Amino acid sequence: MNSDLVYGLVTGVLFGFLLQRGRVIRYDKQIAALRIQDFTILKFMLSTVVVAMIGTYFLYDLGAVKLSIKPMIVGGVVGGGILFGIGWGLLGYCPGTSVAALAEGRLDALWGIAGSVAGAALYAETFPWIQAKVLTIGDYGKITLPQVFGVNHWVVIAGVTVLAILFFRWAEKKGL
Amino acid sequence: MSRDGWNPYVAGSLTGLVSVGSVWFAGKYFGASTTFVRAATVVEQAVAPEHASTLDYLVKHAAKMDWQAYFIVGIFLGALAAALLFGDFKVEAVPPMWRRRFGNSSVKRGVVAFIGGVIAMYGARLADG
Known part of the structure; x- marks a missing residue:
């Protein structure tokens, strides 16, 4: 087994463990999110997005990682x-x-x-x-929000992070 | 044991760190849907090999145990380990919320789950996700 496959297996085990502990792989939780009754799923997903976004772009600035940008094709997306x-x-x-x-x-x-x-x-x-x-x-190719807005990527990262935190506060206040 | 699970902000943030580590060490972003195409290739090659060879999309996604396939095997094993470790494992064919609304039939639930799987995966592939 080459290292690529070991990385895949180990990464999957960690992810699966955290999914189970986060209680996000349950039908009742997923449907309760879509019925706007319980936002456990959204809290989990948005926390992942914010941390991964900050960490990945930090490493990107250091030249340690490559981004994987999907094309923005309106019909497909x-x-x-x-x-x-x-x-x-x-x-x-x-x-x-x-x-x-x-x-x-x-x-x-x-x-x-x-x-x-x-x-x-x-x-x-x-x-x-x-x-x-x-x-x-509507094929716009591999574009990113920082490109579209013409700003540094940290401006977008800060904006998304603030919006996520405001959303979390609102969700907690509403007891969702 | 803790049937309440972990705080979703904590579990979600840790998942974010795992994602960053994956990109850093292996150069791999999380993804799963390509493996379902490879699985479809396996099935079609078994039941209709001639037809399968005419579909460019399946030819392009040959059967292969790659990083992503092992990632999915890992997800199963990790979730199984956590469920057993924390006493959360429970065989259940019909989820409680479904049962309250649509009754106890596991076939009814299964058929809708199957149709949902078809549509969700079709959409995921269409969006290249």
């Missing part, structure tokens, strides 16, 4: 986001972490995993049409 939201609401698990839900004993996640593989196969089936008709709508 907006269309895909809407479909993902509908699917997430029905499944009640995020497809990627549904294996963690299964590990907790949630057998319905197995159906979701099977459906996710079928969804990937369906995407492969329709890919030629999607590539020609949807992934050509």
